[in-house]
Amino acid sequence: ENLMKKLMDSASERKYRLKRAALVIAMLFFALALAGPQIGGRLVEVKRSGIDVIIAVDCSGSMLAEDIKPNRITKAKAELSGMIDKLKGNRVGIIAFAGVSFMQCPLTLDYGAAKMLLGIIDTDLIPRPGTEIGTAIRNAIQSFPQKERKHKVLVLLTDGEDHKSGPLEAAKEAKKEGIRIYTIGIGGTEGELIPVRTELGAVADYRKDRKGETVYSKLDEVLLQKIALETDGKYYRATGMESELDKIAEDISNMDKKGLKSTTYTKYENRYQYFGFAALLLLLLEFVVSGRKGSFLLWKIKWKKW
Numbered sequence: 572e573n574l575m576k577k578l579m580d581s582a583s584e585r586k587y588r589l590k591r592a593a594l595v596i597a598m599l600f601f602a603l604a605l606a607g608p609q610i611g612g613r614l615v616e617v618k619r620s621g622i623d624v625i626i627a628v629d630c631s632g633s634m635l636a637e638d639i640k641p642n643r644i645t646k647a648k649a650e651l652s653g654m655i656d657k658l659k660g661n662r663v664g665i666i667a668f669a670g671v672s673f674m675q676c677p678l679t680l681d682y683g684a685a686k687m688l689l690g691i692i693d694t695d696l697i698p699r700p701g702t703e704i705g706t707a708i709r710n711a712i713q714s715f716p717q718k719e720r721k722h723k724v725l726v727l728l729t730d731g732e733d734h735k736s737g738p739l740e741a742a743k744e745a746k747k748e749g750i751r752i753y754t755i756g757i758g759g760t761e762g763e764l765i766p767v768r769t770e771l772g773a774v775a776d777y778r779k780d781r782k783g784e785t786v787y788s789k790l791d792e793v794l795l796q797k798i799a800l801e802t803d804g805k806y807y808r809a810t811g812m813e814s815e816l817d818k819i820a821e822d823i824s825n826m827d828k829k830g831l832k833s834t835t836y837t838k839y840e841n842r843y844q845y846f847g848f849a850a851l852l853l854l855l856l857e858f859v860v861s862g863r864k865g866s867f868l869l870w871k872i873k874w875k876k877w
Contacts, residue, residue, distance in 0.1 A: 586860060593857040600850035604843040620828040621661035622722040623678055625711045626651055629729035629757075630692050631669040631702040632778060633788035636730070636763040639809065643757050644694055647728050650755075650813050652686050654726070657820035660828075664714060667692045668707035670699030670734075674714055704729060704798070705736030712741075712748055720749035722829040726819060727798070728809070730758040731791030738794065742801040752802040753819050754795035757809040762787035 628651065634644035655663055663685045665676040676688040704727065711725045725745065731754075745752060765778040765788055778786045792808070799806040805822070807815030 590857045590860055593853045593860070597850045597853035597857065600846045600853065604846040604850065606843075608842050608846065609840060610842045622724060622823060622826055622828060623662045623664070623715055624658055624724045624726065624823065625664040625666060625678070625714060626654070626689075626726045627666040627668060627672070627707045627711060627728065628675075628689070628692055629669070629702060629704075629707075630667050630694050630696050631730075631732075632694055632700055633702065633730055633732055633765060633786075634757075635694050635778075636758055636765050636788045638759040638763040639757060643730060644692075646809065647757055648689055648692060650809065650816055651726075651728060652689055653813060654816040654820060655682050655686055655689070657816065658682075658823065661823065665689055665692075666707055666710055666714070667696055668703060668710070669694075669697040670701035670703060671697060672703065672707040672710045673697075674710065678714070701734040702729065702732050703736035704731070704733045704738040704794075705741040708738060708741035708745055708752070708798075712745055712750065715748065715750065719829070722827065723748065723750040724804075724823055724826075725750055725752045725802075726755065727752055727795075728755040728757060729795070730788060731756055731795045732788060733791070733794060738798055739801065742798045746802045750802060752798055752804040753822075754799045754804065754806045755809050755815060755819075756790045756792050756795045756806065758788065758790040760790050760792060762789040764788075 628647060630644060634647065635642050637643075639646045659682070662678040662680055663676070663682060664674065664678040665685060665688055666672055667675045675692060676685050679685055707727065708725065715723045742752060765786055766774045767776045767778055769775045780786050790808075792806070796806040798804075805819070807818065809815065
């Protein structure tokens with residue numbers, strides 16, 4: 572009891588409050604430092620260079636064929652999404668086509684938006700049936716900058732079943748505009764049934780034409796090879812390894828680049844170190860301050876004259 576009384580008498584309430592306040596404020600400063608505060612900044616100009624790449628995706632009914640799992644359209648979107656990731660620095664646009672075509676995503680450097688709009692594409696997006704490759708190529712021609720005759724690439728992914736839209740004539744027009752076309756054929760050349768599924772995913776029937784005959788969809792590689800050859804591009808067959816996308820991306824990276832629009836943004840400076848340093852000082856203060864009456868510090872500093 573006497574010991575407790577002596578200890579209580581020697582304790583300083585004022586210094587105890589000071590130590591507690593230093594500890595609380597130090598924890599607050601540590602929390603602010605961990606939040607990564609950015610105060611003040613400077614203008615930074617980023618100049619981009621690249622080329623314009625438009626991706627045309629076949630979303631006709633034949634893309635539901637399952638010779639590539641889970642089906643052609645799903646595989647196509649997965650491959651093209653991966654390709655967009657490989658095209659950093661280049662503007663990307665997306666065209667969806669079936670019996671008609673339209674610009675799903677104008678040329679942009681916002682790859683997140685491009686991938687999101689690519690994900691929306693499905694076989695019920697365009698109500699008009701058919702596959703008009705020529706129409707898609709002409710749409711791409713109009714979507715590229717008209718004043719340039721280079722720095723343009725069209726990546727065309729389809730099963731190649733064209734319905735008299737003049738794709739080779741459209742390819743010749745594209746060549747005059749300086750557009751290089753890379754064609755990717757997806758599907759098999761032997762012919763594949765197109766399943767009609769129920770809401771639960773079960774196969775209810777197979778697609779039939781107007782005469783009631785079962786439709787077989789097969790890849791027309793010859794047409795796609797001719798389109799690519801006409802524009803000094805290349806034809807690839809879609810594979811599970813997606814090596815064709817790496818080859819196309821590599822070709823694009825080796826092409827002459829043009830200056831794209833420069834972007835100016837504010838780069839904020841990190842200031843977390845100031846809060847961290849203040850927190851350390853306060854912790855040091857809490858440690859060295861004595862909680863007893865009399866001496867302010869835990870130990871006395873003796874000065875010695877030399």
